[in-house]
Amino acid sequence: MSCSPEKRKLVEEIGLHFEKTHQLAPLAARIYAIMILSPKEGHTFDEIMSITEASKSSVSTQLNLLLQLKKVEYFTKSGDRKRYFRGNKMYLKNTLESYLVNISEEIKIVEKITTFNASYNPEKYEKIGKVPMIFKEYLLRQEENLKSTITKISEIQNK
Amino acid sequence: MSCSPEKRKLVEEIGLHFEKTHQLAPLAARIYAIMILSPKEGHTFDEIMSITEASKSSVSTQLNLLLQLKKVEYFTKSGDRKRYFRGNKMYLKNTLESYLVNISEEIKIVEKITTFNASYNPEKYEKIGKVPMIFKEYLLRQEENLKSTITKISEIQNK
């Protein structure tokens, strides 16, 4: 049984974080946390059940969701009917790519707001001045930061 | 009555965005969107009711929530019993500051994961190599970007 109290505590904490940042149900977030904390060897379905203390059906549903989202993958061992689940090796890259989508959405929203204000509230728009522009510049820098980080990670993982 | 079909559509769209990014109920998110699209003049309670087509009680509850979160503020006009609601002038700065909190949390989480893996899974940790380090560098750059943007906005708004 591979679960120290320390790991259990970390699973709880990282789970809470993943619930927010990846918009996952509590159980899915905890399963994902378990995967991240065991980078290579993989866990069986039963191990996940016993660590999370959740039911078979819940583990099945949430695990399939994580597989579908490509946050988790599995491998098999010959002469062993079980599947071994682990975090997708590209999980950090995938995380960054989803951040990139969010940033692009936010840039579009900011553009729509400034366009609207410029044409419908020109006099008020003048008063707000440079703030939306500075915000957009911030978003563009962040987009750049994300893109270059994704490239760096890809270079390492594809070699 | 200050509500073109274009504005209504934008309110819907930005509302959906705010629901996710600010974790607000649909109605609260729409009210906040209305405030952002009218930077200065302010809307009365009744205007908000008629734009959102929501009930008095719902508008009251969600508006008070937004006031409490300092996303919205109000002013009054002498000889007029109504309150005029508008987006908090510091809303972009406040938004960025909440991002900053999230980034700091994420940095802590990444540190905990790498520490855990370094001590409990040293051999696997070796194989993942530089990826978590690159991720942390990305987060630190983003933190820096946020901090300098907040400073810029403060300089403009405090003068």
Next chain:
DNA sequence: CGTTTAGTTCGGTGAGTTCCGAACTAATTA
């Protein structure tokens, strides 16, 4: 063949959320 293993699928259930109407309050006006 019957049984075990490794899951999946279905029909709830309990908790939480979002919104509403109705009754209320507190200040203002006629």
Next chain:
DNA sequence: TAATTAGTTCGGAACTCACCGAACTAAACG
């Protein structure tokens, strides 16, 4: 003083969500 205005508060209806148990399937084993 009665009525209006500008909200607030309360109780509940309708809905969603996360999870569960029980019954199921499909492959492998004895």
